[in-house]
Amino acid sequence: MIREFSSADILFIVTAVRWTLILSAIAFAGGAIGGLAIALSRSSQNRVLRRIATGFIQVFQGTPLLMQLFLVYFGLAVVGLPIDPLLAAAVALTLHASAYLGEIWRGAIEAVPSGQSEAATALALGYRDRMRHVILPQAMRIATAPTVGFLVQLIKGTSLASIIGFTELTRAGQIVNNATFQPFLVFGTVAALYFLLCWPLSLLARHLEARMRRALMR
Amino acid sequence: MTEHAIIMRAVNKYYGAFHALADIDLTVQPGERIVICGPSGSGKSTLIRTINQLEPIESGTIVVDGVELTAGGENVAKVRKDVGMVFQSFNLFPHMTVLENCILAPMKARKVSRAEAEKTARHYLERVKIPEQADKYPAQLSGGQQQRVAIARALCMKPRIMLFDEPTSALDPEMVKEVLDTMIDLAREGMTMLCVTHEMDFARAVADRVIFMDKGRIVEENAPAEFFGNPQNERLRNFLGQIA
Amino acid sequence: MYQFNFQPVIQNLDLLLFGAWLTVRLSLMAMLFGLVVSVLGAVAKTSGIRPLRWLVDAYVEVIRNTPFLVQIFFIFFGLPAVGISMSPNTAALVALVVNVGAYGTEIIRAGIESIPRGQIEAGRALGLNPVQIFRYVVVKPALRNIYPSLTSQFIYLMLTSSVVSVISANDLASAGADLNARTFASFEIYLVLTVLYFLLALGFSTLFAAIRRVFFTYPAGR
Ligand SMILES: Nc1ncnc2c1ncn2[C@@H]1O[C@H](COP(=O)(O)OP(=O)(O)OP(=O)(O)O)[C@@H](O)[C@H]1O
Ligand SMILES: [Mg+2]
Numbered sequence: 293m294i295r296e297f298s299s300a301d302i303l304f305i306v307t308a309v310r311w312t313l314i315l316s317a318i319a320f321a322g323g324a325i326g327g328l329a330i331a332l333s334r335s336s337q338n339r340v341l342r343r344i345a346t347g348f349i350q351v352f353q354g355t356p357l358l359m360q361l362f363l364v365y366f367g368l369a370v371v372g373l374p375i376d377p378l379l380a381a382a383v384a385l386t387l388h389a390s391a392y393l394g395e396i397w398r399g400a401i402e403a404v405p406s407g408q409s410e411a412a413t414a415l416a417l418g419y420r421d422r423m424r425h426v427i428l429p430q431a432m433r434i435a436t437a438p439t440v441g442f443l444v445q446l447i448k449g450t451s452l453a454s455i456i457g458f459t460e461l462t463r464a465g466q467i468v469n470n471a472t473f474q475p476f477l478v479f480g481t482v483a484a485l486y487f488l489l490c491w492p493l494s495l496l497a498r499h500l501e502a503r504m505r506r507a508l509m510r
Numbered sequence: 511m512t513e514h515a516i517i518m519r520a521v522n523k524y525y526g527a528f529h530a531l532a533d534i535d536l537t538v539q540p541g542e543r544i545v546i547c548g549p550s551g552s553g554k555s556t557l558i559r560t561i562n563q564l565e566p567i568e569s570g571t572i573v574v575d576g577v578e579l580t581a582g583g584e585n586v587a588k589v590r591k592d593v594g595m596v597f598q599s600f601n602l603f604p605h606m607t608v609l610e611n612c613i614l615a616p617m618k619a620r621k622v623s624r625a626e627a628e629k630t631a632r633h634y635l636e637r638v639k640i641p642e643q644a645d646k647y648p649a650q651l652s653g654g655q656q657q658r659v660a661i662a663r664a665l666c667m668k669p670r671i672m673l674f675d676e677p678t679s680a681l682d683p684e685m686v687k688e689v690l691d692t693m694i695d696l697a698r699e700g701m702t703m704l705c706v707t708h709e710m711d712f713a714r715a716v717a718d719r720v721i722f723m724d725k726g727r728i729v730e731e732n733a734p735a736e737f738f739g740n741p742q743n744e745r746l747r748n749f750l751g752q753i754a
Numbered sequence: 755m756y757q758f759n760f761q762p763v764i765q766n767l768d769l770l771l772f773g774a775w776l777t778v779r780l781s782l783m784a785m786l787f788g789l790v791v792s793v794l795g796a797v798a799k800t801s802g803i804r805p806l807r808w809l810v811d812a813y814v815e816v817i818r819n820t821p822f823l824v825q826i827f828f829i830f831f832g833l834p835a836v837g838i839s840m841s842p843n844t845a846a847l848v849a850l851v852v853n854v855g856a857y858g859t860e861i862i863r864a865g866i867e868s869i870p871r872g873q874i875e876a877g878r879a880l881g882l883n884p885v886q887i888f889r890y891v892v893v894k895p896a897l898r899n900i901y902p903s904l905t906s907q908f909i910y911l912m913l914t915s916s917v918v919s920v921i922s923a924n925d926l927a928s929a930g931a932d933l934n935a936r937t938f939a940s941f942e943i944y945l946v947l948t949v950l951y952f953l954l955a956l957g958f959s960t961l962f963a964a965i966r967r968v969f970f971t972y973p974a975g976r
Contacts, residue, residue: 475831
């Protein structure tokens, strides 16, 4: 039974943007915590911590996000949890974001000149104070642009949650397409909505990067 | 029969609305050594870069070794093979060894065999006193050595005219002399040279004529003794006062 | 307690390995064609022709700001509506080429722009023609500069290519999905798939590092 592509369908798709945003927000928040832990571990003095963090990044940057999603999705049953698409997507995307943000932020921490850490140590600041008041604030400036850039990648990545059955923007499009069979229009609309979400962020990332580069040249 | 190495007549060059070269008239005899100086932005680089057409001109005539440049592409290629150029920033090719830098153009532009090109290259590396660096990469050499390689690279094309654009101003002071000595040797052998430089001792020692440029014009030109001993132009006097 | 059962995976490992080969082939082909698109895109972008530049800009921005999954849906399901139908395998290749071409355009452009003007001027002053300058002066340093981005882009492409399984194009992820539909040993299958992808990625980065050592080991500098 095929019906017309109506304004109700458009509304259905547009409101599904909500779930794309929620999923992105969860993954970003979780990834921020995980990423900070990874970044600090990777730049720490402890060799075991460094190895673990490096391995974590390698695995999550060296395997497809789609496989990570499937693995977490089916893995929920393995650890005795109910199979739930939202939970699976949130966990997988959080791990994914942790790895990428961890790598970005490690780079930013290492980009802070080593003299800064030495000066702080010479002033008798402990590790926590050194990080909190001297290193991280400077690293944050360096990391802002690539972090915003990664946010674009994350939003696009949430589309894969549709494959394990979570109804966000892409899956809403598939549902409407199955009912109306207007794939050109439907997926065109879906793509346009993603573009509206991502493009401003891309522009912002580029703007921030240009500003950073100018600041560095001075 | 060509009596003149370079003839420039009524040459004008614009960058957009900016008049970079204004009515330049200049004649250079074979074997003549000319030093060009002047304040920053006066058009010195632009002037010598028009001679091998790195900068096209808007009007006027340039004849290099009897070949008229304004006529078109074919001539430009010929002139570039006969005119060597040395840049302030060396511009050696970083992915090639010193020897490879020296043989590239003879092999590709002059179609010389590799054996022949290498022989020539080693000869000129000897002349600039760094034969032992032939298999190193540019990044492994000091600035002075790099600039001497750049000179050897240009000489490998057996040019009749050499252009130098501030060849020593990117160098640390202790390396300036080794490059200037190389250039003095070259001058003694009768190479036609146009050299943008602020090394006035070099100008006194080897130049047949010194040219002062300001705001895109040749304001004064004279033999070194007159040029330095009795400068006519007000701006030249200021300029000499500043750099002395 | 969950009972692991790797039996189906072990018995069908040859299917998965063949799938892995298909993924490698698909990725290599996509990269090859993608590079052609990238070079054309970069040349168009650095050319002075305004409308051409806008067109390339639009292409790059649209692709980079929409998910690959939606792109492949649009190409496989949407384009037939305007008369362009493709088999799943062709659609997969086209989607990957279009996708990697957009990222590659930026990479290649950056590579060309990374060559200092003085290098090209030195080539001209030595009497080399434009083709010779490109071939002997520009290509190697430019490639060296973009090699890291280019190779990580390839690995990213290979991982992304798993998404083509949603339209049942032939690849490693599809081989896994088929096996899953027959045996339902889902977790075990996807664990092995993940490991296989990881090994592919690891293998290629090792290979790329070796190539880099052989071809781009001149000392960096001015
Ligand atoms: N590509 C260009 N586009 C626009 N203006 C240019 C360009 N190249 C040079 N100019 C301008 O032309 C003028 C002459 O430049 P030129 O490089 O010849 O000066 P110069 O005498 O060599 O100075 P310097 O001693 O600083 O090297 C300068 O004002 C410069 O700003
Ligand atoms: Mg200059």
